[in-house]
Structure formats: C-alpha cells, structure tokens
Amino acid sequence: MIDEVNALKSKALKWADAVRTKRINPTEAWYSINHTIMKTIEYPLAATSISKKDMQDIMRPILQAALPKARIQKHFPRKLVYSTLMSEGFGVYDPSTSQVIEHVHSLIRHSFQDTPSHDLHVQNMELVQCYVGTEKPFWDMPYAEYGHLAPQGWMAFTWQELSETGLSLKGPLATIPPRRALDLPINEVLVNKKVEPSRRKLLNEVRLFMGFTYLSDMCNAAGTHILPEAWNCHRQSHTLRSPSWPNFKAPGRQAKAAWQSLLQSLFILPGHSHRQLASPLGEWLTPLDSHWIWWHDPVTDTLWEHRPLNEWHTWTPLPRRYQHWRFSHAGPSAEAPPGNRSRATVRVSGSVATMQDIGASLPQQPAPVRSTLHAAILDLPPTCLWAVQHAQSSDHGLTVARAIAQGTAVAVSDGSLRYTLGTSAFVIEGATPDHHVLRYNRVPGPVEEGDSHRCELAGLYAIVTTVNCLCRLHSVTSGIITIACDNTSALKPTAVDYLPHPRQKNLDLMQALWKSLQESPVTWKPVHVYGHQDRKVKDSHRRLASLNCQMDALAKQYWAYLFKRLPCLESPHLPIHNEGWTLWNGSSKITSPSRPILYGHIMDPVTQMWWVRHKRFPFEAKETVDWKACSEGMPTLKPSCRRWITKHASANCGVGTTLVKWKFQDDDKCPRCNASEDTAHVLRCQAEGANEVWSESMAKLTTYLAESRTHPELQ
Secondary structure, three states: OHHHHHHHHHHHHHHHHHHHOOOOOHHHHHHHHHHHHHHHHHOOOOOOOOOHHHHHHHHHHHHHHHHHHOOOOOOOOHHHHOOOHHHOOOOOOOHHHHHHHHHHHHHHHOOOOOOHHHHHHHHHHHHHHHHHOOOOOHHHOOHHHHHHHOOOOHHHHHHHHHHOOOEEEEOOOOOOOOOEOOOOEHHHHHHHOOOOHHHHHHHHHHHHHHOOOEHHHHEOOOOOEEOHHHHOOOOOOOEOOOOOOOOOOOOOHHHHHHHHHHHHHHOEOOOOOOOEEOOOOOOEOOOOOOOEOEEEEOOOOEEEEEEHHHEEEEEEEOOOEOOEEEEEEEEEOOOOOOOOOEEEEEEEEOOEEEEEEEOOEOOOOOOOOOOOHHHHHHOOOHHHHHHHOOOEOOOOOHHHHHHHHHOOEEEEEEEEEEOOEEEEEEEEEOOOOOOOEEEEEEOOEOOOOOOHHHHHHHHHHHHHHHHHHHHHHOOOOOOEEEEEEOOOOOOHHHOOOOOOOOOOOOHHHHHHHHHHHHHOOOEEEEEEOOOOHHHOOOOOOHHHHHHHHHHHHHHHHHHHHHHHHOOOOOOOEOOOOOOOOEEEEOOEEEOOOOHHHHHHHHHHHHHHHHHHHOOOOOHHHHHHOOHHHHHHHHHHOOHHHHHHHHHHHOOOOOOHHHHHHOOOOOOOEOOOOOOEOOHHHHHHOOOHHHHHHHHHHHHHHHHHHHHOOOOHHHO
C-alpha cells in the first residue's frame, strides 16, 4: 500500500504545480478539482486500504493549490469542503469516505455472483470471523473491542472504517453457532471481563492454535470439566480439526501461563484441582455432528471413533475393572454408526480406550412430514414469511404444481400504495382458475410516497417464493410459468443478462427476487401487461390483464383493512431472504445504497454537527431544518452561488472579523458604517447605500411572492 500512496502523492503534486502556475477562472478551477484529479484519486479506491492520514497528505497539495483559484481560502474547514450540497457544503467527495463506499459496494455487488471477488470476500470474512471468535458476525461487534484480534487486511480495514460511521453491514456471513446450552464464546467473555487488549490478543493466539471458539470446545462430553489437553495448550484430541482453520505456532511459556491463569480465574471452580467448571454446561443442542470423534452406542455398548475422511472405527467392550468402561480396538467398520449414539470423553492408552463420561443431548424431534401448503410455508426461512404467510389454496397447490410442470401456469401481481403504506396481492393459476393460489402481503419498509416500484417487487417476490415452495412440496423439478405485472422496471430481474448493482433503486428486493429466480427449478417467462384495463380497450393479454385488475382490487382492499387497524403507517424495516449484503442506518434499512446516498448518510451528520458547534443554529433546531429542501434547491444554483452561500454561512469570506482573524487587516470595522462587520452585518448594515440595495431587493421579492400566489403568512 505504500507504493500506491506514493504514486498518488506524486500525481497530486504534479497536478497542484500545474494548476498553481495557470491562469484559470474560479469555475474552471472548481471543475478541474471534481472532474480531473479527483477521478484519478478515486479510481483505485476499491482495492486500496489507505489510512485517513495518508489520504489527507495526498489531498493537501490539491486543495491548497485549487481552492485559492476558486476564490476560497486554502485552509477552509475540510468538513465543509467534503460536505454534501444538502448540508450547505461544497460537494467535493472525501476520498476516505469514497474508499469505504467502494469497499461496501464491492461486497454488495458480488454477494451472489460467481466471481473471484466473491470467493475472496467470503474467504476473508470467514478468516476475520475465525480470528474474532464471536457468536454474532464481526460486523455487528464494536471494532474498538474486537478489531485488534482481526488480521490486518482489506476486510478488517473496511470493518474499522465502517465502524466509525453510523452504518452497519448485514448479510449472509457464516458464523460458528454454540453447540450446547449455556455455552460461552471465549473472546466475548474476555471482553465482558475487561481483560486488557494486549492480553486478549495473546490469549487469542492460544485459542486459535488449539481450534477453540466456545467453552464447550475445551470441555469433556458431559460439560463438567476442562480437558487436560486444553489446560496444557495441546491440540484437541476429541474433535476433528477443520482443514480451513488457520495454522498457528505453538504457544510459548508466557502464553501458556496466561492461558491457565485465564481458565482458573474465569471458568474453573475455585480451589478445585481437577479443572471442574464453576458453572457446568447444558445439554448438547444437536444430537449428532461431524466434528466430535468419540461416540458411544448404548444398545450394543460399542465405542465408535470418527476419523478423517469420514472413516469409522469400532471399539468393543472389555470386562469392567474398578467401574471403568474399557474398550479394545476392533478396526475399521464398513457400516455407519447408529443414530442414537451419544458423545463420549475417551482416554486412549495403546489399544485400550477408557470412556470417562457421556454427554447428554436434547431429545431429537422427528422431522414432520410436510403435506400441506401451510406446513410447507412454515418451513421457509423466517425472513421471507412476510411475503407468503397468507397464501392459501383449496388443494394445497397441487393443481398449480401440475400446471407448472406442464407449462400452462400463470402468475400475476399488483400493488397498492398510499402515504407510506404499501400492499401487494398475487394469484397463481393453472389453465383454469380452479384451485388457484391467492394471497396478499404488506410491503416491508422503507416505503416512500409514490414508490409503486417497491410494491410491485414485493408481489413478484411473493410469487417466486410461493412457486419455489410448491415445487419442493410437490416434487416439481422442471416446468414453465408465465409471470406478469404492470411495471416494466420490476420485471428487470427476470432478464437473462440482469445483474444487481448498488445504484439501483430498491436493491434489497431486486436482489432477493433475482436470487430467488436463480434458485428456482422452473423457467420464468416475463410479460408486461397494462394496468387498469377494466377501464380501457383490452390488449393482447386479456386474461393476464384481467387478473392484474383483480389483484389491484385485492391489494386496495388489504390496504384499506390495514389503514383502519394500524396505529402507524410506517412499514417495518425487515431483513429479506436472499437479499444479500445490505446497509442499515441504525434500525433503518438503506434500500438504494448508491454512492450519493451513502455519502450523505456518512458525511451529513458530521457537517450538521459542525454548524451546531459553531453556533449557526442550536442542536435542538437541527431536526427542524428542511434538509431535503436544501438538497433539492442547492443543485439548481450556479456553482459560484453555491460556494458563496457556504463561505458566507461559515464566516469564511472577506468580512472584517474574518480578515482580522486571517491577519489581513488590523480592525474589523465596516467601511460604510464603521460598525463591527461580520457576515450577519452584511445583511443588516444600516448605511445609506446598503438600505437602498436592501429595499430594492425586498421589493422584488415581495412582487415575486405576490405574483406566485404565495400564502399570505409567508409573504
């Protein structure tokens, strides 16, 4: 990364020297910043991990050369230079913030794509998760507490930079779940007990060497004692080591002593010499797994040993001696072990194995036979139930499933939206309307007024989820179905060449729909129908258009039903199955994570607090400012006018108080009225010439407001 930083510094210095020696007007200078050198700086950011300090060093000569050319003092507050137009800033993209956005975009864009970048992202995230060793994904953990445990690299850098913003990343990261009740993640215990970061890092290296994540990994099958090899920092002999687990060197004497001190102080019963746990662990959550080595069959009193490459060896019982269960090695077994076996703790001496204890598991519930549509829907991931939980069919979808296999099935959806409450309805039929699948749902947030696109996507997603459920229920492996709606943008994910991109609107539903289509065993034929054909001349798709009108009516009926009963019209923000990686601002999901939107989420709070700290308005008034109106109004102004507004509002322009501060003059007197001149005085100056200009300007404004029929209270 040092070479990349030096290369960018060299380009920045070369560009700054060229601009400094040229005679250009302010508009040309401003254009040259945003559309020449900034593009050069931004180009490699998706692959770099440049620190904020290095990025400031790169940008320093650029701004010091270009800002004076744009009639802006070179030490202008950088928080305003890098702020958005919505927060009354200059609108220059901060390269450090752009770098984080490029990293996040890379994760989102490659969520489900079969690309080398996707494979690298998954491998790096799993490596960081392994080092951090928490039950939750590392994105949800505070970097200040766990970041020092992660290996340095692109992924850890993204985690660090994102943790400094108000945004969080959520997605399909594989984590290691607890294996038994009352289990404890070792690293989370260390953080909760306020162990120093340097000591935590040393202990983490011991943990990684032995392959532990939870307390249960170092305990016997019964969950009552810590195993001797775990106490002595030896590799575990009771579980199979995952081939993807990172290799670490054996801990030294100091690390071993720190590890034993940790176990003694946090987990072991005080004064107990056999490493008994102060709080025994509960039952195993799953009766069987693929990593535990020793298993006991209570029916035949046989010991089973699980070896690498899924090889099983049996140990036959020997006569008991002093109540010890001893077994003799009988060799490999061609048969699989029985399903009712239990985990065991075993000590091997030569060809004799002594079983020390057995671990109890929660009773295994037999898998229920799913024969109804309702039961099949309940088997779906919880994050997609909002779309299909009301789906019903008189024959549990059997007729529709047969029509899908025969290629005669059709599915139509439509949505209804008013205020911020959206609903959608869908129907799936065979060649005739008999035994169709019909239902409705509430569109998850955020739903903006006029965003019918999101409602249409919710209906299409419900159709695809329901069809995939029917195919699993009735064993349909291939078929054709026609899917139709009256929104062409919502049908884009059905195209063969479609790929999700962060700049797309409602990306979460777009990507969830696209991924669900990829998983579907049937072929989808998209058809666009015109809406409200009950009031117009029928088109060529009369049946589909008629169904679309029926779904529009059903969606409106469900909307009216919810409107009467819901205390709040704001739709809940929900995670959606197959949506991939998504960004959240607290409890609010960012459904369209384009660069301008993410940049505003990161930088606008910083700039707005700058205005508060510099007493431009009180903190309580921050939420009452119509920032949306600012974002719509500022871009309509000329660039020179935008720069003047920011300079004047921040008192970084050529008024008396500022010129004294810059040591350009000795007093701050107004040249017209001899009063102290600040930016507010420029508007309030009572000098004769200033009053004439003020009166003339106010007269023009009054005439404009009257001709525009503005409300009298605003005139």
